[in-house]
Amino acid sequence: MEQSETERYDPGAVEAKWQAAWAAEEAFTVPNPDPSAPDTRPSTYVLEMLPYPSGELHMGHVFNYTMGDVLTHIRRRQGMTVLRPMGYDAFGLPAENAAIREGGHPREITNRNIEAIRRQMKRMGWAIDWSREVSTAEPEYYRWTQWLFLRFFEKGLAYRREAPVKWCPKDQTVLANEQVIDGRCERCGTEVESRSLTQWFFKITDYADALLDETALLESWPERVLTMQRNWIGRSEGARVVFEVQGSGEKLPVFTTRPDTLFGATFFVLAPEHPLVTALTSGTDHFDEVAEYVRHTAGRSAVEREAKEKDGVFTGRYAINPVNGEPIPIWVADYVLMEYGTGAIMAVPAHDERDHAFAERYGLDVRQVVAAPDGAAPEQGAFVAHTENEVLVDSGEFTGLPAPEGKRAITAWLAERGLGEAAIGYRLRDWLLSRQRYWGCPIPIVHCDACGTVPVPDDQLPVLLPEVEDYTPKGRSPLAAAEDWVMTTCPSCGGPARRETDTMDTFVDSSWYFLRYADARNDDAAWDRQIVDYWLPVKQYIGGIEHAVLHLLYARFFTKVLNDMELLGFREPFSRLFTQGMIHRHGAKMSKSKGNVVSPDEAVQRYGADALRLYILYMGPAEQDKEWSDAGIEGTARLLDRIWRLALEVAARGPVEAPAAADLVRAAHRTIDRVTDDILRRFQFHTPIAALFELVNEIYKVKDDPARAGEVRFATETALSLIQPYAPHVAEELWERLGGSRLWEEPWPEADPALVAAETVEVVVQVNGKLRDRLHVPAGTREDELVSLALASERVQAHLADGGPRKTIVVPDRLVNLVS
């Protein structure tokens, strides 16, 4: 067919036409279950992490949401009702910083960004239920964030206390531990400082074990995410051992994972922040030196503390080792951290590298108390690494016990005498949720001189974010400047009171948004439990790996708490999780500062949304980082162009029946099988596209043969049906031109197993595992026949030793291996 006669493929026009049709029909809106008319169709919930509306969508979003879109279309066409919502994580620092920089209200900036993103999403043609859209910064949403906070507060799971916290001097706010990366602020990269402040916390540590153990309830989460969460929670089993200060009898408990090395403790170390440091030294000769060390240490950042050689000072006091009554010197050193364990340690320099380094520097005793079973004599004073099957030595009545038994025996011995007990340490800290910034959800609390900390009653929610003149962070919340708003009456006694002026971490907002989607327009409650239990847990969650210990840990914590409150009927929010790789270009993550960003708008403008959707998923395995290629997208654009021209030719010829088992009919069934299996069983999105390339290539080889018009039509229709989840606009257009309608509701094709199997197969003949010949035989040829055909081959005979094969291995329809 001549090029000039063919109507050209114009992605812009085709895409606009079908986007308008889907919007007019509300094609992807799903109603909530109606108890009087139960829907018998199975339901599923496909969810992608909601975008932060910072400016516009980037390729990572396109990747994420297109993957979810493919699943949504296939599940819908398989007859399921699919909840596939979208919203905006709309509070947060970038909008507020932009307001400070450029003027304007953070709300205006945020809403402008939301509009831009929504327009881009619609331009991509994603099958979203827009009736459930939420923005976490709207009062209709954050009212319920506040309501949830109050439920946590009632249970003692949200509390206020003074504690050492991480402070970002640039953003002028405290940060959660999860938001500090290598001692720096996750947002701006500034080195964080330590401050002691009164702040709000969520008691996530109460759920440390549940967060670890209940991963067993998860159907499919990536190993790397589970590992990161496990590392983050950092559970370690050991013992609490109580030392006493010689002379005064004050108790100094320590946490150790190695109670078996207790006889090797030769000194004792307190963190400089330890509350007993002053009491132990006051009035002694050591007071000035210790006080000077503590002062000096306070000026060091966490990064500095770790980088330097270990140092410390002797207090002049001694602690009594409970197992042998031996006094050991008490030191103060900043390699011991106040935040972990009890802020004090027993030092066992023979078996701990840090203690060993410290002992070497200050000439302290090193005493070996565990040894390899062969009993090789160690060097005096040396560090002895952990080995297998080690046994206790020089440990009083416990000498000779294998180390694990020694651990148990010594812990039991201490417990009997009230000198210690088995204990578990966690790295996880409570979640610091308050922020000294404007653009966040107000904490619904009132401070009253008479009544103390008083929750705002539910019927007074939402506590609206007040208007202020100046958003600039000054170390206290900008909300404090709204005097009229701050001054209020105490809900308890009616007297004058002041509102809490801190706002919540935005990760609080996103810890429950997936629940709100299920019942997004409910004005009477955060959600209706029946409806939420109908849709959740999320059957497939998709998002970036960067949230492995932030959002994904917090959302799990929220779900468990809400389940304990009987507000939900499940304990894990996301049954299956998929974490996608990042999109790189020129070898680095796409970023504005590197100037290597390709905007989705550019690509859509040039090649159309369908070509971009195909290419972004064709680049490689979804879980790996991928390299964007400007030329690569032309390949998928070409594929769509080929399909376009093919379908118009087929349409022009009119309907023709396909012969039942023609070659292309078989090829089409094989493709159905591959595409469906790859996506649904293997969660692989790129190989189905390769299969579609192959099918189209095969059709092209014979499309001009009039005798094969029937099978060409069948294979073309199948290709359109299979490519629809990836390229829904062009597939829909061509489906219509072939006389069909509403492909997005057409049942997903099923492969006929009889047609998937090939009629003739190529059987490989190997001699001693090396390929020597190929046989083309009917499928199902008997084994003995395959062997005699193989033996008859000259090429095989040339490699076969005299006397024929010693052994033959036959894999039917695949291979014959002759072993000589």
Add this chain to the structure above:
RNA sequence: GCCGGGGUGGCGGAACGGUAGACGCAGCCGGCUUAAACCCGGCGGUCCUGCGGGACAUGGGGGUUCGAAUCCCUCCCCCGGCACCA
């Protein structure tokens, strides 16, 4: 240091113990065209070759197996997480 994930042509990658390199990009050859682009068809691991074919190839070494990119051991390298956590 501990934990997790990787290492296959010029590039992205495929191969679910059984034909290594599917498919795409780039490249090369031919057709179409006045010409170019588009489009259509074809060729692409390395080395040797008597042009029939042969040898070697999936980070290195070893093993299991009739058969290993795939499973096991070991070493090297890359990416990510945790880390003065007692």
